[in-house]
Amino acid sequence: MPAGSDAFAKSIFDGIHRPTTQYVGYNPSAIITPDSVEDDIIFEQSETQYDAGSNTIFTTSRQRWHNAEGLYSPWLSQGEFRRYYELAALRTLVSPDRCYVLYSLLKQAIHITGNIWECGVYKGGTTAMMAAILRVKQPTMKLYLFDTFAGMPETDPTKDLHQQGDFADTSVEAVAQYLRYDARCYIRQSLIPDTFVGLEDERIAFIHIDLDIYQAIFDCLKFAWPRISLGGFVVLDDYGFPTCPGAREAVDEFFAHERCVPLCLPTGQAVVFKGVPGRQERM
Numbered sequence: 001m002p003a004g005s006d007a008f009a010k011s012i013f014d015g016i017h018r019p020t021t022q023y024v025g026y027n028p029s030a031i032i033t034p035d036s037v038e039d040d041i042i043f044e045q046s047e048t049q050y051d052a053g054s055n056t057i058f059t060t061s062r063q064r065w066h067n068a069e070g071l072y073s074p075w076l077s078q079g080e081f082r083r084y085y086e087l088a089a090l091r092t093l094v095s096p097d098r099c100y101v102l103y104s105l106l107k108q109a110i111h112i113t114g115n116i117w118e119c120g121v122y123k124g125g126t127t128a129m130m131a132a133i134l135r136v137k138q139p140t141m142k143l144y145l146f147d148t149f150a151g152m153p154e155t156d157p158t159k160d161l162h163q164q165g166d167f168a169d170t171s172v173e174a175v176a177q178y179l180r181y182d183a184r185c186y187i188r189q190s191l192i193p194d195t196f197v198g199l200e201d202e203r204i205a206f207i208h209i210d211l212d213i214y215q216a217i218f219d220c221l222k223f224a225w226p227r228i229s230l231g232g233f234v235v236l237d238d239y240g241f242p243t244c245p246g247a248r249e250a251v252d253e254f255f256a257h258e259r260c261v262p263l264c265l266p267t268g269q270a271v272v273f274k275g276v277p278g279r280q281e282r283m
Helices: 080-089 096-109 125-137 172-178 214-227 245-255
Strands: 006-013 019-027 041-050 056-063 115-119 143-147 185-189 204-209 228-236 270-273
Touching: 080 096, 080 125, 096 125, 096 204, 096 228, 115 125, 115 214, 125 143, 172 185, 204 214, 214 228, 214 245, 245 270
Parallel strands: 115 143, 115 204, 143 185, 204 228
Antiparallel strands: 006 019, 019 041, 041 056, 228 270
């Protein structure tokens, strides 16, 4: 660290005061603000996830050298994104840099034919952020939400580290209430792919897939990809995380037979831009 700078650690807590994110870094101006990392240089970030009994499921640590001093990091700044992110912060495990990816791509996707989908809603944090963006920028778009709202379904121990029942500390009613029963949000509670029945004629402009496990992600892509409009986006939250090996396997297996290629980001996400039709679609 530069001479004269102050080292620090800061933590973000969820609604029941469990630490979910910890930042380690330094502040070159030595002016430390406890509730913001806007002016700080972050070089390590740790994220912790819990089960319904508040037992630690796992902790993921990432070195964040891409936040080196002088490098533009807009997810740490005040402004429009920060206002939207605050809607997500207390009810999501998705970190600010990953939320900024959603925010940026959604602002482009609102100009594309189709609706917005989120598969893997959990407590509705990123949903609330996206709903607020649509409310201001494209109020005619619908936001479809898919989840069991009862935790992980059965998983494959040969591919997945998560277990059935993980993330069960949520409910349809709690999410709907947090969204203030927004009429643009269509909540569908069921397993993937059963939950997609009746949506065969839908067009998708943007889909956020945060499902963590192999089979759910593969089945989601199989249904959604042919229905994504040209110019649309897929954001896969779990692609690069060692805690979700089945996620990367499902994505790589699916897109091995497609023309479009997943782009792995330093955030741990992967993004797929549909710039050409799928192999089974007309040119």
